[in-house]
Amino acid sequence: MDFTIPPRVEEFRARIARFVADEILPVEADRAAWDAHGNIALDWLEALREKARAEGLWCLQLKPETGGQGLGKVGMAVCYEAMNRSIFGPVVFNSAAPDDGNMMVLEQAATEAQKARWLAPIVAGAVRSSFAMTEPHPGGGSDPGMMLTTATRTGDRYVIRGRKWFITGAEEASHFILIARTSDDRRRGLTAFLHDRSDPGWRIDRRIPIMGPEEHGGHCELVYEDMELPADRILLGEGLGLKLTQMRLGPARLTHCMRWLGLAKRCTEIAREYAQNRHGFGMRLSDRESIQIKLGDLAMGIETGRLLVMKAAWALDRGSFARKEISMAKIHVANLLHKAADVAIQINGARGYSTDTVLEWIYRYARQARLVDGADEVHQMVLNRHLAAEGDGFWQWEVAER
Numbered sequence: 248m249d250f251t252i253p254p255r256v257e258e259f260r261a262r263i264a265r266f267v268a269d270e271i272l273p274v275e276a277d278r279a280a281w282d283a284h285g286n287i288a289l290d291w292l293e294a295l296r297e298k299a300r301a302e303g304l305w306c307l308q309l310k311p312e313t314g315g316q317g318l319g320k321v322g323m324a325v326c327y328e329a330m331n332r333s334i335f336g337p338v339v340f341n342s343a344a345p346d347d348g349n350m351m352v353l354e355q356a357a358t359e360a361q362k363a364r365w366l367a368p369i370v371a372g373a374v375r376s377s378f379a380m381t382e383p384h385p386g387g388g389s390d391p392g393m394m395l396t397t398a399t400r401t402g403d404r405y406v407i408r409g410r411k412w413f414i415t416g417a418e419e420a421s422h423f424i425l426i427a428r429t430s431d432d433r434r435r436g437l438t439a440f441l442h443d444r445s446d447p448g449w450r451i452d453r454r455i456p457i458m459g460p461e462e463h464g465g466h467c468e469l470v471y472e473d474m475e476l477p478a479d480r481i482l483l484g485e486g487l488g489l490k491l492t493q494m495r496l497g498p499a500r501l502t503h504c505m506r507w508l509g510l511a512k513r514c515t516e517i518a519r520e521y522a523q524n525r526h527g528f529g530m531r532l533s534d535r536e537s538i539q540i541k542l543g544d545l546a547m548g549i550e551t552g553r554l555l556v557m558k559a560a561w562a563l564d565r566g567s568f569a570r571k572e573i574s575m576a577k578i579h580v581a582n583l584l585h586k587a588a589d590v591a592i593q594i595n596g597a598r599g600y601s602t603d604t605v606l607e608w609i610y611r612y613a614r615q616a617r618l619v620d621g622a623d624e625v626h627q628m629v630l631n632r633h634l635a636a637e638g639d640g641f642w643q644w645e646v647a648e649r
């Protein structure tokens with residue numbers, strides 16, 4: 248079994264780590280660079296993106312012919328973790344959700360004409376995108392089979408009517424991937440559409456206030472009121488919306504985990520720093536066994552997460568859907584991130600609860616990790632389905648060819 252990474256990936260990791268340390272962390276430390284929603288302000292972001300692009304640290308997730316670096320999922324796992332040492336890291340390298348997942352699925356599923364129209368501007372960093380699937384009650388959330396937004400064919404056009412919510416980035420996005428119902432068929436009832444911000448027939452009802460920091464463009468509730476789209480706006484094919492969703496969400500869940508591991512490491516870094524410098528009751532905090540146990544436990548949790556993520560990334564690179572591997576990584580890393588922020592705040596005492604460090608930012612952000620892209624319970628249900636179908640085979644090692 249080979250746990251080494253290619254030298255080219257290590258070179259990217261080292262360059263990203265240097266860029267984060269020298270270029271991004273100083274900006275993160277300057278509150279003047281923050282917008283009103285706890286994200287990097289757009290003018291500061293553009294300056295950093297320009298530098299990252301000039302250094303070739305741009306769109307690692309895409310193939311070279313699409314404008315990326317062709318690093319594959321294993322290479323991305325190494326590099327995304329390094330990016331998210333800073334809370335502002337991934338968006339600087341065009342590797343933040345939702346553009347990250349949208350670009351990957353467009354690269355995989357769009358026609359050449361659709362790629363030129365919808366993907367290339369996101370790759371260039373000229374526009375942002377959203378993925379619109381979740382609906383308020385009684386519509387589709389964890390269960391996409393409950394989707395109520397309809398796309399009704401009239402001649403060569405589709406008329407879209409419905410409501411979506413928690414659509415990340417919608418206030419700033421120009422390109423939308425929208426999932427709507429085209430029939431009542433259980434497997435082939437959903438279809439993915441592409442629409443532009445300027446298409447008439449939709450509006451943002453509200454930007455939903457949330458407990459955590461926000462991606463650019465927030466999380467919005469959208470209303471579709473008879474928006475008309477031509478048939479060439481269909482992505483992948485009519486009735487293939489569920490497949491498109493699975494193609495998008497599998498890798499996107501894993502790239503969330505890659506980034507969250509970077510945030511968990513940052514929590515540990517801040518906790519260790521404080522523990523090494525803080526004294527009380529006659530000794531250094533880091534010399535106390537109770538603190539060492541907490542940090543040792545976090546280190547193990549992070550490494551467990553890295554192994555789960557790496558195995559899933561390796562399986563994706565080999566063409567598997569890696570469903571159970573991704574579900575295990577998603578549950579573990581989401582909970583680990585939450586724990587890492589909590590433990591680091593505890594070790595930092597009152598300082599941890601302040602906004603002097605990014606720990607409270609990460610703590611508020613971390614709560615969504617256990618909900619988005621499948622709540623813990625949904626992934627546990629998926630794992631149990633695999634267990635029921637595979638029995639002891641659930642844990643089978645894949646045997647290499649001779």
Ligand SMILES: Cc1cc2nc3c(=O)[nH]c(=O)nc-3n(C[C@H](O)[C@H](O)[C@H](O)COP(=O)(O)OP(=O)(O)OC[C@H]3O[C@@H](n4cnc5c(N)ncnc54)[C@H](O)[C@@H]3O)c2cc1C
Pocket residue numbers: 345377378379380381382387388389390412413414415416457466615618619620621622624625628
């Ligand atoms: C910050 C944020 C950003 C988001 N961005 C997007 C976006 O860009 N695009 C988009 O389409 N959606 C987005 N979402 C929506 C997100 O994907 C959904 O919240 C998620 O899929 C869960 O759906 P729901 O909220 O409807 O929960 P529900 O389906 O109502 O479930 C509620 C709870 O019930 C429990 N539950 C559900 N199913 C099961 C089960 N089978 N077994 C046991 N318990 C279960 C879980 O605890 C779950 O949290 C975002 C959400 C958040 C919070």
